[in-house]
Amino acid sequence: MNLATLASLRQRFLLALLGVLLLALLALVLVARYQVMPILLEDEETFASSELDRVERALGGELNHMRRLVEDWAHWDDTYDFVRGERPEYVDSNLYEATLETLELQTMLFLDNQNAAYWVVGYDEAGQFRSCPGALSSCGWAAPAVSFLDAYIRSGVEPVSHTWLLVLPNLAMAALSPIYQSREEAPSAGWLAMVRPLSEPWVDQLRNTTGIDLTLAGVPSTGPHKELVRLSPMQMQASRYVPALPPSRAVRIEAVLPRQRYQVTLETFRFALYWTSGVLIVTLLLVLWLLEHIVLSPLRQLSRFTQRLQHDQAETMPSSFLARRDEIGTLAREFRHLWRHQRQQSAQLLTLTQRDPLTGIANRRLFDERFATLLGRQPAPGEVAVMMIDIDHFKRYNDHYGHPAGDACLIELAKCMDQQLSQHGFLLARTGGEEFSALLPDTPLDAARQHAAALLNAIEALALPHAASLTGACVTVSIGVASRVPETLDDIGEIMRAADQALYQAKNSGRNRVCLFHEVADQAV
Template sequence: MPRTFASLRLRFLLALGGVLCLALLALVLVARYQIMPILLEDEEQFAGSELDRAERAIGSELGHMRRVVEDWAWWDDTYQFVLGERPEYVDSNLYQSTLETLDLKMMIFFDAQHRPVWVAGFDEDGEFTSCNGSKTPCHWVVSYIDAMQSKLERQSDETQTWLLASPDMAMASMSGIYRSHETSPSAGSLLMVRPLSTSWIEQLRDTTGIELDVNSVSNSNADANDNLRRVSSTRMAASRTLDAMPDDHLIRVDALLPRQRYQASLETFRFALYWTSGVLIVTLLIVLWLLESIVLAPIRQLSRFTQRVHLEAAPPPMPAHLLARRDEIGTLAQEFRDLVDHHYQQSSLLLELSQHDSLTGLANRRLFDQRLEQALHSAQASGHQVSALMIDIDHFKLYNDYYGHLAGDDCLIALAECMQQHLGGKRILAARTGGEEFSVLMPDTSLQAAMLQAESLRLAIEARALPHATSPTAPHLTVSIGVASCHPTGLDDAVSLMQAADQALYRAKESGRNRVATIPGHRHATTTAPSQ
């Protein structure tokens, strides 16, 4: 053996170098053929879930359209108008501000033979027209009627909603026209069309928190499955097609999504790779230059510390004598201690940000959903009830339009403070789950107790007398509250409980707002109205 390779130090260095190269090669192969496919699959699932959220938001808008068209179609005045018995209906109801308030492109009244009786809407130039049938100046509506001819011919007794891809992107809803309070044959049908305008798409972005766009595409050029394209290392583009009219067109939802989860996992793996390399190199230097009592014992202590970091919730203290060292071991210990502290600080901050609303400081929907599932699980074991409140600020859009969005933010903060003061129970959780929508979780609380809490909160908010000059309900800010409760002996779950609370909130709004309500048949359903 040559004298150069007879040195134990050099041989050990070469051996460790070979081990290091093999370890790095193994990590690269594992990353290439095991880790990366898992990360990419997780990224695809994330993109699919974001597209699901966007599709649910569009479905919610279609549900709102359904309620609006039924309000107009199931009305005695509309019924008589289509039969030609109420000529003053047009002057009383079909004017420009009506469509602007409802954010509609057009309203078309059909008779029982699907012939247009009256058209009110905005033409291609944005001019408001209202006339009998589809003749001049309402001839522009013919293209829309042709695009939806198959829907008109298949009109059923149930209200229909659908997306319209041509001639313009829009949402459409059609209902048969009936009397309000008695059974009657359909006198015709009412069609409402709401444009998918730029402002509507912007509102959809704000609602979902997703950077998305909506486009009309030809059926022959569309992919039936979700499409995912990675634009860069930090962004990816996902798209999904939705059924629309006419049949040869589709609506495509395009979303530009961050790749934070992928990048975070990739950075973690790289950190592990660098850390492994560093430990091997430092160990090589230590074994070559230091004695067992000076080098190996501190390494074992540092190894035990790293194990405790993985096992304990809070970062354990670094041994003082390691921090006191001024050599490589001391530097490594200090940097690792700083890294662990930074990691725990960032983890705590990220956990706080991911579970709380940045504006009001209340819990967000993610934390609320987690606590709701936990409360229902505990209720199944204990036999107690779980109650939930759904709170909506009355006419908050009018408030924002009149006072401005900064004042609207201050209003949300004030309401959040009021909720924290009046719902201060240790297990009660108040959360902001929408723009002006709040939800409250009340474990081990009966429906009657929840109703009392809700009424107390409503009165407290009303007592603050925050001015609301444009509210049709009151000159000050008010809220409507829906209350629901579930018992573990039933089949209630998180979705059905919150749906019941949402229905109760809708009932409170329908009853005049500024009140607390439950749904009929749901644990002694009641509605509490403000005292006059």
């Protein structure tokens, strides 16, 4: 695509619309990436957390069941009398292997009111059933548990039921309750502890109850308490740590969950995204077609008419454009109006080109024209003097006060100098940034010096502050004056160079002064 093609309004519209389409599609992708996707992932995390909450509530329900079970046994009058040594037949009647199998227990520990093992029932490390007083060596395998319970009770726990998850290292649930009479009128006779293993059949039952593919494992409690890993587009793995005993261990709940909600929502959004993209493309094509027939085609016709108008000014604008009541018709009528006033505007612009836009006084072009006209006048003019005026340390003024203040200073000085000179019929022009020139017809050099001195005094009288000046506290100027000398200094360029040399001498002599060219020449000699 070449530059001529790009210059076409039609092609630029097409490129612009394509750019809008690409930006819109990019916006949709970014919205999907940074707005929709985080929401979907957050919803997925909420779903995983709620599923783990269900598992944790199921574990809590099992612990409550353990609590009720230990309380049923601990608040039974027979248990109370047994721990007090008043019912020896209690062991044969209740504490046998079938009892543990029925209750799905691994161990039952009866502690007296001194927290010592009164009776131990359970399976030892070899899996053998044991039922014996706690003091016998055959029940020594329960000594660590008894020591733990003794320390736990002596730590000042409330005399109520307690439940825990245990990591021994095998997983288990434990419940502890003080032993009371059913009427709770007498003090506690001791404590009863029960331990239920979290076996694989029990975990299978928990899976069936919750409908969640889960596993339980004992882990150190120092790991991350929550974690979510997306295994595949269809599955994710969520885990959570649940406090257990001993405190350095925890139970890790790990569940493999489906990502169906995420996939369904994502597919729905993609479908909506594709449809939105399609509708957007069709809409942009329709807009392009309407632009072509309503705007671009008439504009091309109007452009061809304006091009022909450069070669045939007598050609009239087609009435079809002038009759339109839309923006193109308004444009055509306004163009005709502007064309008719073109010459008037050109004349006005010519006048504007002779004035300095900032100060409103004459510019260099008008100054040179007037000077050339004056020197070319017949008969030859008499004495003609010029001044070159430069504001002292104006760059420092701009640096100190800023350019807007500098512009205001130029305007004020130009107004003062123009009033001072125009009353004598002299022309003042701005010929540089801070440089002005004055044309003094029929004025000898001495008279020009007096006018320059008066101009110097008028500027000092303004007392415009100039804190950065190296000459004084107010704005000052330096003036160089030269005059026409027939057959010696008779050219515009020579006269202006002479005035410039005088200005240079004035600045080198300390500024804020007037120097004449003949004085400069005398010093050079």
